[in-house]
Amino acid sequence: MGRFNAQVVNWTLMHDCYGDVERVPALLGRVEFDDNAEAWEELGYRLVLEDDLVFPAGFAALPRLVRLAPRSARARGLAGTILRRAAGHHGCDDLLADRADAIAEFRELLDRHLRSRPAGYLASFLDLLAAKGEYHWSAVLGDFTDDFYHLACPHCAVEVTIAIGEHGCYSAIRDWHLGDVDRRGLRPASAEELSGTGRWMYETAVRDGQESLADGIAHLFGKAECPHCASVFTIADEYASANRPVLR
Ligand SMILES: [Zn+2]
Numbered sequence: 001m002g003r004f005n006a007q008v009v010n011w012t013l014m015h016d017c018y019g020d021v022e023r024v025p026a027l028l029g030r031v032e033f034d035d036n037a038e039a040w041e042e043l044g045y046r047l048v049l050e051d052d053l054v055f056p057a058g059f060a061a062l063p064r065l066v067r068l069a070p071r072s073a074r075a076r077g078l079a080g081t082i083l084r085r086a087a088g089h090h091g092c093d094d095l096l097a098d099r100a101d102a103i104a105e106f107r108e109l110l111d112r113h114l115r116s117r118p119a120g121y122l123a124s125f126l127d128l129l130a131a132k133g134e135y136h137w138s139a140v141l142g143d144f145t146d147d148f149y150h151l152a153c154p155h156c157a158v159e160v161t162i163a164i165g166e167h168g169c170y171s172a173i174r175d176w177h178l179g180d181v182d183r184r185g186l187r188p189a190s191a192e193e194l195s196g197t198g199r200w201m202y203e204t205a206v207r208d209g210q211e212s213l214a215d216g217i218a219h220l221f222g223k224a225e226c227p228h229c230a231s232v233f234t235i236a237d238e239y240a241s242a243n244r245p246v247l248r
Contacts, residue, residue, distance in 0.1 A: 014060040016046035024057040028064050040074045054085035059095045063102040069109050080127030087135030107131045117208050144216025151238045156229040164219045171224040182227035188218040
């Protein structure tokens, strides 16, 4: 910690996933100049790896990516990917903190983008959740066509399967031979019952005409009944507490 305090990027410290320190600034200069597809591709694999890793050069590059983002979908996508990975073990907390202004600007930009109801709405929605520091929901939220969440009943600890999708919204006990048995319908939260992140997510989806996303969120932040002991609990609370990423 404390290694990357400089407000002006010292690229000699900002290695990418190959340990290089010179290639990323050169590539950024290239895409700023002419939006070159090959340069974007190389930037992508130098800044983020498939297995959820991000490198110091990725955070260092954020301000320049955010500046390009209003006119470049590639810049927007790469900045979003970097922020989604920010919950992982990257050892760059100070560097990330130094990027607060760029991240705030990115949040505003993504919000404007979502208002335009783009194709691929969910991906930008998840990027915005990450930019707000909501890494958990950014990582686990699906499109609610056929989503399952597994959690332990807070009262009897039995494993409960929560289904939210086109095939139904229910809590159940998953039986490997019989499927989801002893189903109970979920009780979605009303708009007034929602608070915090759940409310923000719901209101944003409603604002942007994303009806199935809003409906899924209302169920996810609503209540379920345990098929085993019949106690009622809030799905999102139990799921988040059991699956919260370890932040360092
Ligand atoms: Zn129970």
